[in-house]
Amino acid sequence: MEFDADVVIAGGGPAGLATALLARRAGMSVVVVEPRADPIDKACGEGLMPGGLARLLALGVDPAGVPFHGIAYRAGRRQAHARFAAGPGRGVRRTTLQAALRERAVSAGVEWSSGRVAGLRQDSHGVEAAGVRARWLVGADGLHSRVRREAGIASTAGAPARxxxxxxxxxxxxxxxxxxxxxxxxxxxxxxxxxxxxxxxxxxxxxxxxxxxxxxxxxxxxxxxxxxxxxxxxxxxxxLRRTVQARVRGRVLLVGDAAGYEDALTGEGVSLALDQAEAAVSALADGDLTGYEAQWRRRTRTYRLLTRGLVLLTAVxxxxxxxxxxxxxxxxxxxxxxxxxxx
Ligand SMILES: Cc1cc2nc3c(=O)[nH]c(=O)nc-3n(C[C@H](O)[C@H](O)[C@H](O)COP(=O)(O)OP(=O)(O)OC[C@H]3O[C@@H](n4cnc5c(N)ncnc54)[C@H](O)[C@@H]3O)c2cc1C
Known part of the structure; x- marks a missing residue:
């Protein structure tokens, strides 16, 4: 069986590019398919939490930005402050983050292809999407993921709609x-x-x-x-809220917002995407995606519980x-x- 690449990744956002970089590190050939031209922007609070920043630096990506040392909650004249114990996070414009990730990915040998993944087909050996035949497909195409839908993974927009x-x-x-x-x-x-x-x-x-x-x-x-x-x-x-039935279908695996999202209230989306990328590449390197669902659940549990709890409580x-x-x-x-x- 002939393949163009080991992995084809739909989406050149933080989840897709972190997965691409880690897959290259694991020795895989990677094509990222992304429909939008640079600079890719997105609605985002642009705060990288300290844990996410550490993951990014470990990928060799060090985007320009402004350090922040904690969070303040404010209402009228009241304010509460909490400083991070583990060093600063960083405010980074999405366009800057995207450019830094892409540059690093391309210099690591990731192939960038302009296009939109649609009409995906898979069998027991591989997947075909956007004209690329690969062993695996990673859906990193965001909140309204088309890969998710075409892979037959059900999802629902949750309440309250934010x-x-x-x-x-x-x-x-x-x-x-x-x-x-x-x-x-x-x-x-x-x-x-x-x-x-x-x-x-x-x-x-x-x-x-x-x-x-x-x-x-x-x-x-x-x-x-x-x-x-x-x-x-x-x-x-x-x-914002999107509950997703499963993270894996055959040779297709979901990461980042495509895999399910709660809310931006706790400012963790990019950090979570980077964390999920690690679990995804470990499954791809094993050639066995069956453990990824449990890994995804474990790694996102605190976020899901805390963020969901806060969204529900603060709706009252x-x-x-x-x-x-x-x-x-x-x-x-x-x-x-x-x-x-x-x-
Ligand atoms: C208002 C708001 C504030 C936020 N604030 C923060 C914050 O402060 N800190 C933080 O860490 N997170 C924050 N987030 C969350 C964060 O933005 C996301 O979690 C993060 O962007 C997820 O990355 P991703 O790569 O999964 O998806 P995305 O960044 O959405 O990237 C998906 C990519 O897929 C591409 N794509 C779409 N369809 C296809 C297709 N068919 N084929 C190929 N490619 C496709 C898109 O063009 C896009 O480039 C916030 C989110 C919102 C909405």
């Missing part, structure tokens, strides 16, 4: 923490990404509402931005209103939760 929108502002970061501002209906995540730029991602349940009306719900944050020019377009994503108005006061009143609780997420 959405994310992000925009940059040309202003010097005013904190060395990622700030999360809480209002009755939304959270706004402020991440320093350059000495003269912050990104503000807003998570909410109001489908169809524009970025400006959402930002109006944070008057203190708006006051901070007075005079700062928006830098670049608004980008959106959602609905009195609980939502109590989040920041509670974090202010019980600093060890907040510090503990933040440092679980940091890892």
């Amino acid at each position: 959405f994310g929108q992000r925009r940059h502002y040309a202003v010097a970061p005013w904190s060395d923490l990622v700030e999360v501002w809480w209002s009755a209906h939304a959270e706004a995540y402020v991440t320093p990404v350059a000495p003269d730029l912050v990104g503000i991602a807003i998570l909410h349940r109001r489908a169809g509402l524009g970025y400006e009306p959402l930002l109006d719900g944070f008057p203190e944050l708006k006051a901070r931005l007075r005079g700062a020019e928006p830098a670049g377009p608004v980008r959106g994503a959602g609905p 108005p009195p609980v939502r209103g109590a989040v920041v006061p509670l974090c202010v009143a019980v600093p060890p609780l907040f510090r503990g939760a933040v440092n679980v997420l940091a890892g």
Whole structure:
């Protein structure tokens, strides 16, 4: 049987490129198929948690950005701070992260192919997708994964339906923490990404509402931005929660958002994608995908439980209103939760 590559990867985002790099390290030949041209941008809070940053550095990828040393929760004049015990995370623009990952992947011998994976076929020996015949296919094509659908893996959008929108502002970061501002209906995540730029991602349940009306719900944050020019377009994503029936079907395996997603509330998506890439490549190197599902469940368990719990609890108005006061009143609780997420 002739193959063009050992692995074909649908999607050149963080999950796909981390999988590609690790697969090359394991001696496999890899083709990444990605439909979008550079610079690839995406709605994202752009905060790499310390654990995710360490994984990225271990891949030999060191993107420019701004270190942040913890998380602050803010509502009106109240604020709770928790610093990371294990060193800083880093605010990195998606376009910068993407370019650094891609450059590293291509120099490691990953073949980049412009196109969209569709009409995939598989048999007991291999898969064919986007004109590439390979032993394995990795679906790293994001929240609305086509690979997942074409492989026959069912998925459902979960409740409550939450959405994310992000925009940059040309202003010097005013904190060395990622700030999360809480209002009755939304959270706004402020991440320093350059000495003269912050990104503000807003998570909410109001489908169809524009970025400006959402930002109006944070008057203190708006006051901070007075005079700062928006830098670049608004980008959106959602609905965020997606439960996925399985991670493996035959010779197809899912990583990153394609494998299932809870919410951006805890800012871990990229860190999780990098972690899943390790488990995926270990299964591919073994030539046996059967253990990947259990690995995926184990590696994402804390994220799934904590994030789901927080989303459900904060959907209840009195609980939502109590989040920041509670974090202010019980600093060890907040510090503990933040440092679980940091890892
Ligand atoms: C508002 C918001 C804020 C967030 N904030 C943070 C944060 O602060 N920190 C953090 O770590 N995470 C955050 N996340 C989560 C993070 O953005 C994702 O978890 C992460 O991008 C997942 O990477 P991925 O490679 O799985 O998917 P993606 O980054 O979505 O990449 C998927 C790629 O697949 C490509 N593709 C799509 N269809 C096909 C196809 N048919 N064939 C081939 N390729 C295809 C796409 O073009 C894309 O490049 C946030 C998410 C949102 C929505």
